[in-house]
Amino acid sequence: MVDGGDESCVRFGQSPWVAREMDVDEHIAAGRVTVHDDSQAFLAHLDQLDVDAEAEEARD
Structure with missing residues (x-):
C-alpha cells in the first residue's frame, strides 16, 4: 500500500491523488x-x- 493512500485506490492501480481528481x-x-x-468574492x-x-x- 502507498503511504497515506487509500487501499481501495491502490487495488485498482490508482493513486489517491488520481481518485480525488476523478471525484x-x-x-x-x-x-x-x-x-x-475575484479573490474577494x-x-x-x-x-x-x-x-x-x-x-x-x-x-x-
Whole structure:
C-alpha cells in the first residue's frame, strides 16, 4: 500500500491523488461548482459557508 493512500485506490492501480481528481471531474461534469469573479468574492463565499455551517450546528 502507498503511504497515506487509500487501499481501495491502490487495488485498482490508482493513486489517491488520481481518485480525488476523478471525484472533482465528476463534480464539474454535474455542474456542482462555483466560479468567483475575484479573490474577494471567493473569500466572501468562504465566510458565508462558515456562517451557514455555524447556523446549522446551532439548530442541531
